[in-house]
Amino acid sequence: MAHSWRYPPTLVYFLLCLPGVYSQAFDCKVSISGQNYDLAELYGEHTISRSRVTPPTTIVDTIRFDLCEDLVQLDGVAERDQCPAGTRACLTKTNQKANEPDRIVSVVPIAQTDILATEWSALTGDSKGISLILHGPSWPKEPSPGQHSHDQSLSVRVICPPNGGESQSPSLVSHQNGQWNIDWLHRVACPRDESNPGGGDENGTPAKSTGSGVGWFFLVLLLAFLTYFALGAYYNYNHYGATGWDLVPHRDFWRDVPFLIRDVVSHLCTTLRPRGSGSGRGGYVAV
Structure with missing residues (x-):
């Protein structure tokens, strides 16, 4: 007599969601094709801004993000004027006009921990480094007629500085259909010799010795x-x-x-x- 195995719906849902659960627990440690990257040096809050002139006003887009942990709520800022708790990347649009106080016109969570689903891969082409994509919710939640919602995401290319150059601050490159693209030259993206840990990076920078x-x-x-x-x-x-x-x-x-x-x-x-x-x-x- 054949037996028919039936699984509880909750168990099936758990098994389907299991890979996503692991991907959300992003701790800034990445392994790609046997090459390990520790992004702990990127820890902390970083801010990028750009201005768009829209006479008679100027719109300032400001992105606050932290790849490794949730953003800390800002003191002295109303709750409605900042992203909710559990946000990794937050976009704030501020309207500026001469002789008038600044006015926050939009706050968009670009990446949130509960749906982060971090993706990473090695960069292709001449650049060496890794690409990270942190996901967020669809925005706006309730689009007006003629308006479309887009799934928000933060795409960060962490690039190894060429010719042994120094690390630099992140820069906003572009924005399209809800994805904000950032380039970041930093030495943490330089491949290291796993057979010689502590022996310095490929740029010839020696590691500090702890004793002979x-x-x-x-x-x-x-x-x-x-x-x-x-x-x-x-x-x-x-x-x-x-x-x-x-x-x-x-x-x-x-x-x-x-x-x-x-x-x-x-x-x-x-x-x-x-x-x-x-x-x-x-x-x-x-x-």
């Missing part, structure tokens, strides 16, 4: 000597009531060490001293 093996050896040796003297002094004090120089463990040995060193040095000097040609008597030694 020889240094660690002498440090351990010093700690061993200090432990030896401390335990020896403690033993002599508790068992023999020693004080002063008598606390030194194996005191007689350490007292003779300078003489031992002198004898060793004298012996080495005598051994390594070049032999002369004698006193000119043909090699005969007087009896």
Whole structure:
């Protein structure tokens, strides 16, 4: 008798949504074709602005974004004039007119954590680096007649600076159908040699050394000597009531060490001293 396996609808929904759940937990660590990128240096809030002249006013588009964490709510700004909690990228449009206070006319969440679904891939062409796309909601939520909603997203190209150049601030490149495109020259996008971690990047920038093996050896040796003297002094004090120089463990040995060193040095000097040609008597030694 054949059995028909039926799964609860909630289980099917969970399995379908599972990849999306993982993609939302973006922690600024990316792996592409075995190459690992740690974008922790990009952590923090960044702001990009552009102005559009619309006489008699000017429209200023300002994007605040944080790739690694949610944006912090701004102090002193009304709740309706900023994006809701859980936003990674927020667009604010401000209308400016001479002799009048600035007026916020639009606030758009471009990327939100609950629907982030971060995508990443390697850049193609001459540029080296990675491409990130963070997703947001459809906007506007309730379009007016003749207006269309677009799924919002933030596309960031993190580019390795050519010729070992320095990192730069992000810049707004373009905007089309709800997708805001940003280019960011930063060294975190430069491929690293995974077989030589800590050996510097491909631009030849050496990694900072945390110490050498020889240094660690002498440090351990010093700690061993200090432990030896401390335990020896403690033993002599508790068992023999020693004080002063008598606390030194194996005191007689350490007292003779300078003489031992002198004898060793004298012996080495005598051994390594070049032999002369004698006193000119043909090699005969007087009896």
